[in-house]
Amino acid sequence: MDRSRLLASVKRIQLVASRLVENLLAGDYRSVFRGPGMEFDEVREYVEGDDARLIDWNVSSRMDAPYTKTFREERELTLALVVDVSASLFSGPSHRTRREVVVELFALLSLAAIVNNDRVGAVLFSDRIESWVAPRKGKRHALRLITDLVGVEPRGVGSDLALALRTTGEALKRRGVVVVLSDFKTSGYLADLTLMGRRHDVIAIRVTDPVDRAFPVTGLIRLDDPETRRTVAAAGYSARFRASYEAYREQQRKTWLAECRKRNIGTLDVSTDQDPAAQLIRYFEHRKAQ
Amino acid sequence: MLVFERPALLLLLLAVPGLVYLRHFWRGRGGTFSFPFGVWGGKGFVPPTTAASVFVAVAAASFWVGLIVLLVAFAGPQRVTRERSFLTRGVDIVFVLDQSPTMAARDFLPGNRFEAARGVIRRFVSLRENDPVGIVGFGLEASLRVPPTIDYEHFLAVLDTMEVFEMGDGTAIGMGIATAALHLERSNAPRRAIILLTDGVNNAGEIQPETAARAVRSLGINLYIIGIGSDGEVEIEIRDPETGRLLRGTIRESYDQEAMLEIADIAGGRFFYAGSSGALQAAFDAIDTIERVEQRSLLRVVRQPLDQLLIFWGVGLIGIDFLIRRLFVREVV
Amino acid sequence: MTVESPRVLMGFLILVPVIALQVRAFLKGRSEIALLGAIWSHDTTVRLYTVKWFFSSFVFDVFLVFAVLAAADVTWGERPVEEDRSGLDVVIALDVSHSMLARDIEPSRLERAVGVVRAMTRQLPAARTALVAFKGAAVTVTPLTEDGNSLEVVLDGVGPGLVSAPGTNIEQGLSEALRTLPEASFAHRAIVLLSDGEALGGDVDGPIAELRRRGIPVMTVMTGTTAGSTIPTSDGTPVLDRDGRPAISRADPLTLERIATRTGGAFFDVASPDLVAELSGSLSRFAVIRGREGFRLVPRRRYRLFLGVAIVALLASSAVRVVRWRGIV
Known part of the structure; x- marks a missing residue:
């Protein structure tokens, strides 16, 4: 993609995303990611009605009066976006719509964070870390992130989610929000996901296509997997083949869902035939209600 | 033997493995649709074995075998046979076979005299290459069934159709010899022979055996007389060709050895007594040894092209591939 | 081409x-x-x-x-192939179908054909001859033999009764004629086909290809007229067609001409006055020329x-x- 087309594309995405964020998403975002994170503020004299559990006995004994610790809610969040740019989502023109959905979700989330004066960082990964941008504030930074993602030409084809999670975990010093954008057609990431879930607030967004649920009725068609480079002859006309494919996909989805729930990780399925913004808003409202 | 007109073209076959690789294994090959069905680092989706898998394998195999067949056809395959053709004339031999009812006597087990005679004639002919053979059958009268020919296939076919009793109840030995002599008369073969097989006494025909024997001698034809049959009572079983009735009985009749010897003597030929299958075979072996001439022949190479056949097969196999892909599995692209 | x-x-x-x-x-x-x-x-x-x-x-x-x-x-x-032969083998393939009984040629097509064969073989005393009769199927009446007497004898008895299968199948006739010509023979080989050309079955392309490959010419003699005539039965009344009208049998030169030209032979009309001389002349010329040149031309x-x-x-x-x-x- 040449530079002018890239910029135009980013501009368009940014415009659409900004409007959506300002009108709908910003409030939800804040209310969902308020989090239990409390930051120690100061110690002051105990007054009637304060929580007795919060009395700081060390200070109290020295001062001969009851002192209590005060906390303020951590208002400033760090959002880390872990984005799968592997071939199954990003390579070739064949996966354009999957890619579009990822970009749109990315733009929405990063702009929502900026509007709320949060810091945003991004890890783009394939079978390696394609790029890592440390969390910072500001609109210019967000635009840079979006430009990076839109213009990325992944060097790797696979998707090593475990590596990406490990890198993100090492880079985030304080507790933050981690959003994983991937199709989760990868393996071996569960241990790192557990670690990540203990330290951070994690949301897994799975980007899929209708053909990831059911195979269309077609003649024999040779498919090659862009990541594993395996080829199979798909007998789309065979009911047995389609049933087997559908069962496989459904089982994949269920496993993913169960593993995330077990680790208390939020899950969102976004299909390319759905509006990503609407899905995101619905998800936030659902989280808020809980 | 298989030879090729342009064997160098067979080297094209060496390209086939490369083509198979490009078509089925090369990573960069087209005709495939990028579609993420796999799981990175995992097993991914494994399609079930359907009839399609079998069809696809059969189609691919047909295509490549078809291509190989066409490439072989391209090299100009020919079946080469060597035909011996003779520059010289062989011996003319005419059998004179007795078809009188007594030839049905069953003293040449497992069959009768006639079948035993037919068997030794067949064997005799099968050992000949360029010697024209003919046959005269006789009963009440005589007739030429096959003129001297090297078309052994035809000779044997006619021999198989000959039956006892079809020439009537009688033994016209003189007529038999004379008929054979007539058809050898104008032959310019270096040797001519008449082999008479009979079990009876001349009792029919306008020509006496002695007269015929003299004619044979004057023509320079060798006459061999083989007397078939054993002494004593013999069981006989015969179907009357006119009424179709099966006749059975015993006979006690034999050929007149004195008369036979005399005929052989007149003709300057030889007489063999064949009371058993072994003796009959021995007589034929003896004649086979005598009636041989040296022959000159040359080997001619006959080439039969096989390309048309192979093209049919090749196109057929590629047609199978086409049909499977277009009709059964409806391949996209 | x-x-x-x-x-x-x-x-x-x-x-x-x-x-x-x-x-x-x-x-x-x-x-x-x-x-x-x-x-x-x-x-x-x-x-x-x-x-x-x-x-x-x-x-x-x-x-x-x-x-x-x-x-x-x-x-x-064309390209030449070596051909080292001498002498002549001739197979006579004679159509004995019922249409050969038609009288547009006097006394009948078959009788005239038999007459031609008789005269021709007398002109070629050194040749070995065979006689194949065909209708719906073909039989070897006389195998290839030097014995001219036997041919003379069988010619007397030639008629539709020789072969039982009905119809006219020239392919069968030519195939059987080919069979009677042994590959082992050192002589030049030729076939004389006498027929009215009214083929009712068979495909002559197969035998033609084989004849061309082996370099055997076929001299065809059309016995009959293109105007045609009815076919008499034994009681003198004509053979009737499906509609009950007398069936007209017309000689068809097309197939016969094709066989002759494709195999390098010649086509003759039985009505031509010098038929026997021309026919036996072309046969002996063929053998002489081939024998002198020592090669024959085959299509490339x-x-x-x-x-x-x-x-x-x-x-x-x-x-x-x-x-x-x-x-x-």
């Missing part, structure tokens, strides 16, 4: 179902790839798919056309040219599918 196996050209007919299947596959495939979602419904992809389909299908059809031409065995030009086969194009087309058709176009399909 000659097509040695013209019947194979019927193979062009398979192009009709092949093209129909190709078009069907294209129409279905075009709508099906869109179902895979995303780019596959894009205009560019559909255009690529169309171009790819067109080339691969067209080139496959080219393959079929040239493979059929190769199998049909097209020849032009060109199938390799066509087969080469066919193989290249087949590989091209396959290659169109193998080569990935613009990194997409």
Whole structure:
């Protein structure tokens, strides 16, 4: 993609995303990611009605009066976006719509964070870390992130989610929000996901296509997997083949869902035939209600 | 033997493995649709074995075998046979076979005299290459069934159709010899022979055996007389060709050895007594040894092209591939 | 240019179902790839798919056309092959079908034919002769023999009764004639075919190809007139056709002329005044000329040219599918 087309594309995405964020998403975002994170503020004299559990006995004994610790809610969040740019989502023109959905979700989330004066960082990964941008504030930074993602030409084809999670975990010093954008057609990431879930607030967004649920009725068609480079002859006309494919996909989805729930990780399925913004808003409202 | 007109073209076959690789294994090959069905680092989706898998394998195999067949056809395959053709004339031999009812006597087990005679004639002919053979059958009268020919296939076919009793109840030995002599008369073969097989006494025909024997001698034809049959009572079983009735009985009749010897003597030929299958075979072996001439022949190479056949097969196999892909599995692209 | 196996050209007919299947596959495939979602419904992809389909299908059809031409065995030009023979073997293939009883030739087609054979064999005393009679099937009446007497004898008894199978199958007659000519013979070989040409079955292309390969000429004699006549039965009334009218049998020179020209023989009309002299003359001339030259000319086969194009087309058709176009399909 040449530079002018890239910029135009980013501009368009940014415009659409900004409007959506300002009108709908910003409030939800804040209310969902308020989090239990409390930051120690100061110690002051105990007054009637304060929580007795919060009395700081060390200070109290020295001062001969009851002192209590005060906390303020951590208002400033760090959002880390872990984005799968592997071939199954990003390579070739064949996966354009999957890619579009990822970009749109990315733009929405990063702009929502900026509007709320949060810091945003991004890890783009394939079978390696394609790029890592440390969390910072500001609109210019967000635009840079979006430009990076839109213009990325992944060097790797696979998707090593475990590596990406490990890198993100090492880079985030304080507790933050981690959003994983991937199709989760990868393996071996569960241990790192557990670690990540203990330290951070994690949301897994799975980007899929209708053909990831059911195979269309077609003649024999040779498919090659862009990541594993395996080829199979798909007998789309065979009911047995389609049933087997559908069962496989459904089982994949269920496993993913169960593993995330077990680790208390939020899950969102976004299909390319759905509006990503609407899905995101619905998800936030659902989280808020809980 | 298989030879090729342009064997160098067979080297094209060496390209086939490369083509198979490009078509089925090369990573960069087209005709495939990028579609993420796999799981990175995992097993991914494994399609079930359907009839399609079998069809696809059969189609691919047909295509490549078809291509190989066409490439072989391209090299100009020919079946080469060597035909011996003779520059010289062989011996003319005419059998004179007795078809009188007594030839049905069953003293040449497992069959009768006639079948035993037919068997030794067949064997005799099968050992000949360029010697024209003919046959005269006789009963009440005589007739030429096959003129001297090297078309052994035809000779044997006619021999198989000959039956006892079809020439009537009688033994016209003189007529038999004379008929054979007539058809050898104008032959310019270096040797001519008449082999008479009979079990009876001349009792029919306008020509006496002695007269015929003299004619044979004057023509320079060798006459061999083989007397078939054993002494004593013999069981006989015969179907009357006119009424179709099966006749059975015993006979006690034999050929007149004195008369036979005399005929052989007149003709300057030889007489063999064949009371058993072994003796009959021995007589034929003896004649086979005598009636041989040296022959000159040359080997001619006959080439039969096989390309048309192979093209049919090749196109057929590629047609199978086409049909499977277009009709059964409806391949996209 | 000659097509040695013209019947194979019927193979062009398979192009009709092949093209129909190709078009069907294209129409279905075009709508099906869109179902895979995303780019596959894009205009560019559909255009690529169309171009790819067109080339691969067209080139496959080219393959079929040239493979059929190769199998049909097209020849032009001639090349000599050594032919070291002397003497003459002649097989007489005599049509004994019922139509040969027609009286448009006096006294009847068959009797005239028998007369021609008799006269001809007297002119060729050194030749070995065989007689094959054919109707719906063929039988060897006399195998190849030097014994002229036996031919004389059997000619007396020649008639439709010799062969039981009804009809007129020249193919059978020629095949049986070929069989009676042993490959082992050192003599030059020729066939004389006497028939009214009214073939009711069989395909003479097979025997013609074999005759050409072995260099055996066929002299054909049309016994009958193109005007034709009725066919008398034993009681004198004519044979009737399906509508109950007397059936007219007309001699047909086309097949006979074709057999003669394709095999390097000659065509004769039984009515021509010098028939026997011309016929036996052409037979002995053929043997003399061949014997003097020591070679004969055989057609130069060109199938390799066509087969080469066919193989290249087949590989091209396959290659169109193998080569990935613009990194997409």
